[in-house]
Each structure stands twice: as C-alpha cells, then as structure tokens.
Amino acid sequence: MTQNRLIIFDTTLRDGEQCPGASMTSRQKLEVAKQLARLGVDVIEAGFPVISQGDFESVREIATQVKGPKICGLARCLPKDIEAAASALEAAGEAARIHVFLATSQIHRKYKLAKDEEEIMRIAVEGVRLAKRYIKDVEFSAEDASRTEPEFLARIIQKVIEAGATTVNIPDTVGYAVPEEFASLIRYLFDHVQNIDKAVVSVHCHNDLGLAVSNSLAAIKAGARQVEGTINGIGERAGNAALEEIIMALHTRADAFGKIETGIQLKEILRTSRLVSRMSGLAVQRNKAVVGENAFAHAAGIHQDGILKKRETYEIIDPKIIGWEQSELPLTKHSGRAALENRLKLLGFELEKEEIDNIFSQFKEIGDKKKFVYDDDLISLVEGQMTRVKETYELEYAAVTVCSGGIPMATIKLRHGEEVFVDASTGDGAVDAAMKAVDRITGQHGHLVEYEVKSVTEGKDAIGEVTVKVNFGSKHLITAKAASTDVLEASIKAYLNAVNKALLL
Ligand SMILES: CC(=O)SCCNC(=O)CCNC(=O)[C@H](O)C(C)(C)COP(=O)(O)OP(=O)(O)OC[C@H]1O[C@@H](n2cnc3c(N)ncnc32)[C@H](O)[C@@H]1OP(=O)(O)O
Numbered sequence: 030m031t032q033n034r035l036i037i038f039d040t041t042l043r044d045g046e047q048c049p050g051a052s053m054t055s056r057q058k059l060e061v062a063k064q065l066a067r068l069g070v071d072v073i074e075a076g077f078p079v080i081s082q083g084d085f086e087s088v089r090e091i092a093t094q095v096k097g098p099k100i101c102g103l104a105r106c107l108p109k110d111i112e113a114a115a116s117a118l119e120a121a122g123e124a125a126r127i128h129v130f131l132a133t134s135q136i137h138r139k140y141k142l143a144k145d146e147e148e149i150m151r152i153a154v155e156g157v158r159l160a161k162r163y164i165k166d167v168e169f170s171a172e173d174a175s176r177t178e179p180e181f182l183a184r185i186i187q188k189v190i191e192a193g194a195t196t197v198n199i200p201d202t203v204g205y206a207v208p209e210e211f212a213s214l215i216r217y218l219f220d221h222v223q224n225i226d227k228a229v230v231s232v233h234c235h236n237d238l239g240l241a242v243s244n245s246l247a248a249i250k251a252g253a254r255q256v257e258g259t260i261n262g263i264g265e266r267a268g269n270a271a272l273e274e275i276i277m278a279l280h281t282r283a284d285a286f287g288k289i290e291t292g293i294q295l296k297e298i299l300r301t302s303r304l305v306s307r308m309s310g311l312a313v314q315r316n317k318a319v320v321g322e323n324a325f326a327h328a329a330g331i332h333q334d335g336i337l338k339k340r341e342t343y344e345i346i347d348p349k350i351i352g353w354e355q356s357e358l359p360l361t362k363h364s365g366r367a368a369l370e371n372r373l374k375l376l377g378f379e380l381e382k383e384e385i386d387n388i389f390s391q392f393k394e395i396g397d398k399k400k401f402v403y404d405d406d407l408i409s410l411v412e413g414q415m416t417r418v419k420e421t422y423e424l425e426y427a428a429v430t431v432c433s434g435g436i437p438m439a440t441i442k443l444r445h446g447e448e449v450f451v452d453a454s455t456g457d458g459a460v461d462a463a464m465k466a467v468d469r470i471t472g473q474h475g476h477l478v479e480y481e482v483k484s485v486t487e488g489k490d491a492i493g494e495v496t497v498k499v500n501f502g503s504k505h506l507i508t509a510k511a512a513s514t515d516v517l518e519a520s521i522k523a524y525l526n527a528v529n530k531a532l533l534l
C-alpha cells in the first residue's frame with residue numbers, strides 16, 4: 030500500500046446499528062454488507078458477536094458470504110468476547126480482523142472500569158495478545174482517546190503495538206475533539222510512539238458537536254491512514270463520521286488534503302446510502318451533504334440560471350459520479366424565467382417570449398400558493414395560454430359568501446380596458462352567484478350546460494382545472510377552461526373566458 034492509501038473502515042453494521050431504532054435483521058445486514066463490498070470499503074465491522082446470538086450469526090453469515098473487504102468483529106478485552114468474535118469470523122480466513130477496545134481516559138478508568146493506568150495497560154495488552162492467537166489482523170481502540178492524557182495514550186499505544194496490534198485506533202468517542210487539537214494529538218502520537226510505523230493509525234469520530242467529519246479530515250491530514258465511519262453518519266447518539274462526506278471531501282479537495290487514494294467506487298455512494306436508509310429505517314435528512322434529497326437541488330432563480338449556463342457555478346461535485354441522475358431544478362416561487370423556460374422546453378413546448386411572460390406571472394401566483402409548481406401545473410398553464418382569447422373582461426376581484434342555510438352571494442370586479450365594473454348577485458350556489466354577477470356586468474346571459482372540475486396535480490394544494498360549456502343563446506356551445514389552486518376562482522375565470530369568447534363571435 031502506498032503512503033497515501035487511506036483504509037476505509039465501515040462500521041455501519043456495528044456502531045451505526047447502535048443508533049436507537051436502527052436495528053437490522055441478519056438478512057438486512059447481509060444485504061448492506063454486500064453493497065458495502067460493491068462500494069469498495071476495505072473493512073466491514075459486521076457486529077459485536079458476544080452481545081447476542083443474532084449478532085454472532087450475522088457476523089458469521091457476513092464472514093461466510095461477503096468477499097472482498099476484511100470482515101471485522103468487535104470485542105471487549107475479555108476472553109469470552111474475543112473467543113466469540115474469533116469463532117464468528119472463522120469463515121473469513123485471512124480476511125478476518127478482530128477489533129478489541131478498552132477505554133483509556135481518566136473518567137472512564139475511574140468511574141466506569143474502576144481500574145488504574147497500569148491495570149488498563151495490562152488488560153489492553155492481554156486482550157491484544159489473546160486476539161492475536163486467533164487472528165493475525167488485530168485492531169486496538171483506546172476508547173475515549175481524545176480525553177485521555179496524551180502521555181498515557183502514547184504509552185498504551187506503544188505497548189499494544191508491541192503485543193501485536195496491526196491497527197491502532199484513536200476514537201473521539203464522545204465527539205469532544207475539535208479539528209486542530211485532534212490533528213495535534215495524532216501528530217503527538219507519531220512523534221512519541223516509537224514503534225508507530227509498525228501499525229496503521231486510525232481515527233473514529235463521533236458527531237456530538239457536528240465535527241466528526243472535520244475531525245476525521247484533520248486527522249487524515251496529520252497522517253492517519255485508516256478512517257472509521259458509517260454510511261449516512263448513523264450511529265450512537267448524534268452519530269459517527271459520515272463516510273460519504275469524508276470520501277467526497279477528499280475527492281473534491283485533493284488540493285487541500287493531498288492525493289489521498291481509496292478503493293471506493295464513487296458511483297455506488299448514493300445506492301449505498303439509500304439501501305442503508307431503507308434497511309435501518311432511518312431517513313436521510315433532505316439537506317444532508319452528498320446524499321440528501323436536496324444535495325443537488327437548486328431552488329433559487331439566480332442559481333438555476335447559473336446552473337443552466339454552467340453547472341460548476343453552483344455545484345462543486347458532479348452528481349452523476351456518485352450515482353445521481355442529474356442536478357435538480359425544482360420550480361418554486363423562487364425560480365426565475367430561465368428555469369421556467371428550460372422546464373417548458375423539456376416538456377416539449379417552444380413558446381414565444383410574450384407567452385412565457387404570461388405563463389411566468391401565473392407561475393409566480395401558483396408558487397405563492399403552493400410549495401412546488403409541478404409539470405402538470407405547467408402543462409395546464411400552457412394549455413390555458415394556448416386556448417386563451419383576447420380578454421375583453423379581466424377578473425380583478427371576486428368575493429363569494431356562502432353560509433349554511435343562507436343565500437350565496439357573489440361580488441365581482443371586472444376590468445374592461447381602463448374601466449372597472451363592480452356588481453353583485455345572489456344565486457343557487459357560489460358558482461351560480463358569481464356567474465350571474467359576471468352576466469350583470471358584461472350583459473351576457475350564459476346558460477351553463479356542462480361544468481367539470483378535475484384535480485391536475487396531487488395534494489391539498491393541487492391545481493383544480495375547471496372546464497365549462499356555456500350556451501349564450503347561439504347555436505354553438507362555447508367551451509372554456511381555467512386552472513387555479515382555488516376551484517371557485519378557476520370556475521369564475523373559466524366562465525369569464527367563455528364570456529370573452531362569446532363577445533368575439
Ligand atoms: C464506544 C462504544 O461504542 S463501545 C461498544 C458499545 N456497544 C455495546 O455496548 C453493545 C451492546 N452491549 C451489550 O449487549 C451489553 O452491554 C454487553 C453484552 C456488551 C455486556 O452486558 P453486561 O455483561 O450485562 O454488562 P453491562 O452492559 O451492564 O456493563 C458493561 C460491562 O463491560 C465492562 N467493560 C466495558 N468496556 C470494557 C472493555 N473494553 N473491556 C472489558 N470490559 C469492559 C464494564 O466495566 C462493565 O463491567 P462491570 O459490569 O463488571 O462493571
């Protein structure tokens with residue numbers, strides 16, 4: 030392995046599963062392990078075999094079936110843990126790794142383990158020696174290393190390497206470290222552990238202060254050559270360092286981190302994230318870096334315009350290389366003409382500038398009323414545009430009151446050129462009252478022959494499209510349509526559209 034090769038150690042199935050509510054069945058874990066192998070991680074920590082029959086079987090199953098990465102099992106520095114791990118890992122043969130851990134910080138020594146430094150040292154060394162009897166590849170973790178006195182940490186690391194540890198892991202177990210200080214600790218170990226070159230230095234960061242990825246990257250810069258983390262950052266409490274973020278930071282900012290190499294297949298990242306989310310039942314937050322639903326979605330009109338001109342104006346990662354189809358430009362009230370026109374083109378509409386201007390103002394009105402403007406909303410707007418006639422009368426205002434047992438009443442304000450007319454009417458229902466008020470202003474007397482409402486899009490804020498067929502006393506029935514998130518408004522506009530058509534005949 031070259032000096033710049035970083036070992037990716039995935040603990041989604043062990044520390045990730047410690048996240049409350051993330052328990053997976055053995056079958057689910059096997060699926061995740063197979064995908065982690067396709068992703069190209071170097072080590073899969075498949076579980077903690079002593080903790081239950083289920084974990085034991087699951088580690089054994091993964092050790093039997095998953096080829097490629099090393100398969101690792103966790104163990105306390107206790108013979109029964111080490112023996113259980115060694116037994117579960119048997120089928121992995123040369124690809125097995127055993128991971129023994131013991132807390133080293135003063136607070137853990139004093140309160141949790143009730144042991145002094147020398148006892149801790151002895152137990153750690155014995156744990157590594159015993160593990161080594163079963164498996165060549167032994168990792169030792171000094172739990173709570175970042176809160177351990179550096180001199181003691183250096184001494185214990187030196188001793189476990191002497192005892193045969195091939196990887197020494199420096200966990201920030203409680204997410205207490207900050208990047209500069211954590212990097213200094215790693216440098217300190219390189220400077221003070223005489224046999225440090227005989228083992229790989231690893232880091233394992235938790236996210237209690239939201240610094241797990243930053244701390245991991247700082248440690249890599251300081252010389253750590255194994256990084257531990259989980260997919261989607263799931264894990265105990267606030268989680269572990271998100272591996273996909275570390276990998277993409279190293280890939281995107283090679284200028285800042287040096288040419289660090291990994292065996293990761295970038296195109297498998299999104300698929301892995303989605304599988305872990307489904308199997309663990311833990312949704313990925315929308316704005317999560319790299320794999321969140323919004324990670325490549327640009328909503329602001331200025332950004333959308335920039336992306337359409339050159340993707341790199343607002344994107345530092347090409348989403349396709351990690352498995353996304355493409356960047357997304359969702360249409361919302363924040364979108365501008367560039368994004369609207371682009372979407373309309375994708376839907377197959379080549380419109381004149383004036384038509385786009387008309388649709389744009391209606392589009393903004395819809396955007397004000399609902400979160401997203403969907404393709405069906407746009408199609409409905411375009412159809413309205415295509416069947417639009419010169420508006421003799423334009424609707425300025427409509428107020429309709431309906432109360433149970435009372436008489437529906439509508440007040441309508443219409444613009445005709447420079448003039449504005451207001452009138453009111455009662456009716457058999459809200460729509461009837463509004464149409465009669467329109468008739469009073471326009472002098473037309475339409476008879477509604479057909480009236481149809483359909484929902485164009487889904488959800489409570491769906492656009493309703495109203496189609497009317499109206500007889501104005503001529504032989505021809507006039508058909509007109511309008512759409513709005515408010516069905517009553519769509520009804521009045523559809524009727525007024527029919528009136529305007531009748532006036533042109
Ligand atoms: C930072 C980490 O993520 S560490 C991994 C955490 N993962 C887990 O805890 C996995 C789930 N755990 C379990 O199922 C259980 O806790 C078990 C099976 C491991 C142990 O269960 P129990 O025997 O009932 O012990 P319990 O959980 O109550 O306490 C832990 C014991 O392990 C001891 N212990 C903790 N770490 C170590 C260690 N690295 N080496 C040796 N002993 C240890 C504690 O001192 C305590 O022993 P004590 O009861 O003599 O004081």
Ligand SMILES: CC(C)C(=O)C(=O)O
Nearest residue numbers: 130170172173200202
């Ligand atoms: C077992 C160790 C590596 C751990 O998960 C931690 O310290 O966070």
Ligand SMILES: [Mg+2]
Nearest residue numbers: 044202233265
């Ligand atoms: Mg951990």
